[in-house]
Amino acid sequence: MTDEHRKVEVDEISGVNTTGHEWDGLKELNNPLPRWWVWVFVACCIWGAWYWVIYPSWPIPGGATKGTSGYTQYDELKASQAEIIKRQEAYLDKFDKSSFEDVMKDPELYSFAVAGGSAAFKDNCATCHGTGAEGGKGYPNLNDDDWLWGGTINDIYTTISYGIRSGHEEARSSQMPAFGKDSILKKEEIEQVVDYVLGLSEGKSNEAMPGYAIFQSNCASCHGADAKGGRDFGAPNLSDAIWLYGGTKDEVTNTVYNAHAGVMPTWQARLGDSTVRQLAIYVHQLGGGEKDETKSVQTGVQSPVESPVQVSE
Numbered sequence: 001m002t003d004e005h006r007k008v009e010v011d012e013i014s015g016v017n018t019t020g021h022e023w024d025g026l027k028e029l030n031n032p033l034p035r036w037w038v039w040v041f042v043a044c045c046i047w048g049a050w051y052w053v054i055y056p057s058w059p060i061p062g063g064a065t066k067g068t069s070g071y072t073q074y075d076e077l078k079a080s081q082a083e084i085i086k087r088q089e090a091y092l093d094k095f096d097k098s099s100f101e102d103v104m105k106d107p108e109l110y111s112f113a114v115a116g117g118s119a120a121f122k123d124n125c126a127t128c129h130g131t132g133a134e135g136g137k138g139y140p141n142l143n144d145d146d147w148l149w150g151g152t153i154n155d156i157y158t159t160i161s162y163g164i165r166s167g168h169e170e171a172r173s174s175q176m177p178a179f180g181k182d183s184i185l186k187k188e189e190i191e192q193v194v195d196y197v198l199g200l201s202e203g204k205s206n207e208a209m210p211g212y213a214i215f216q217s218n219c220a221s222c223h224g225a226d227a228k229g230g231r232d233f234g235a236p237n238l239s240d241a242i243w244l245y246g247g248t249k250d251e252v253t254n255t256v257y258n259a260h261a262g263v264m265p266t267w268q269a270r271l272g273d274s275t276v277r278q279l280a281i282y283v284h285q286l287g288g289g290e291k292d293e294t295k296s297v298q299t300g301v302q303s304p305v306e307s308p309v310q311v312s313e
């Protein structure tokens with residue numbers, strides 16, 4: 001741009017000086033900044049300076065300037081968490097003093113327990129049973145009503161408390177014999193009984209099959225004469241086409257030959273009774289829960305308290 005183009009002149013129409021910039025014949029007027037804009041700008045500068053002094057703001061090695069007010073978001077979070085924990089304690093106290101039956105009758109307390117159980121489930125149980133409790137091979141689905149050890153809230157509570165084949169003296173511990181490995185049945189007998197078992201869920205088995213007699217004398221004591229399972233022994237229903245260890249001929253033969261003995265840890269000592277009770281209520285409401293003395297569960301109520309989060313600086 002040459003000096004000639006930068007010539008400041010007075011605009012004829014508005015009477016305002018131009019800046020001297022010109023582009024293709026268009027000239028820029030040198031209007032002053034609007035007064036409101038200047039004031040907002042000044043106010044922002046003052047506010048900015050005030051903020052630097054009061055609040056943590058300037059990054060410095062190892063963090064930021066602290067500010068004179070002592071404010072931190074950690075404190076704010078801690079305060080709100082403390083409030084949640086205080087409200088939670090009130091419910092926890094009430095929960096711990098209530099029987100399962102009473103909890104079931106109190107929609108708020110019930111929802112509180114389900115929320116607590118759900119959180120504890122994700123932390124402790126999902127690794128084996130899946131986040132949706134859908135299970136997997138060797139790990140039972142907890143959403144259905146196919147129970148190995150029973151689906152009333154007290155059954156579930158006992159299972160979670162002491163585990164299964166966990167070594168705890170109260171644990172559920174019965175075990176299926178390894179009919180092949182320990183030479184209890186001959187290979188041919190195993191084949192026959194497997195045929196009979198596989199046919200049950202397909203409605204193809206009958207008492208004339210050779211496997212029937214073998215089943216009655218070797219298996220019925222645990223699985224029941226009708227093969228519908230025996231919960232005192234954790235023996236699954238063999239007639240429902242739900243298979244914990246797989247339902248192909250090879251898989252069932254392997255089960256009968258070697259037997260399985262799934263292990264579930266004991267939780268009472270690790271999590272404490274209150275959490276175990278919340279877990280029992282949570283698992284019970286997943287879909288397969290059975291009634292015992294408890295009745296009229298109201299669901300769909302929001303937990304009155306949210307769960308606190310861990311705060312670490």
Ligand code: HEC
Binds near residue numbers: 148263
């Ligand atoms: C290390 C893996 C593992 C973990 C972790 C685990 N479980 Fe299990 N759970 C099992 C196995 C395996 C079985 C089946 C045992 C059997 O074959 O009888 C089982 C069975 C159960 C049953 C009995 C199901 C029925 O049909 O009777 C319940 C209820 C249960 N688990 C709940 C839980 C809860 C609640 C937690 C968390 C506190 C949990 N489990 C954590 C492995 C686990």
Ligand code: HEC
Binds near residue numbers: 193214221233234235
């Ligand atoms: C002492 C009790 C007992 C006896 C007797 C017994 N079972 Fe079992 N059976 C069990 C238990 C307990 C399980 C579950 C094992 C586990 O969960 O790890 C089981 C599991 C099974 C399964 C696996 C089911 C699935 O869902 O995958 C089959 C199949 C089976 N038994 C067949 C038989 C047959 C056939 C016989 C007789 C030859 C027999 N059982 C005798 C206790 C017994």
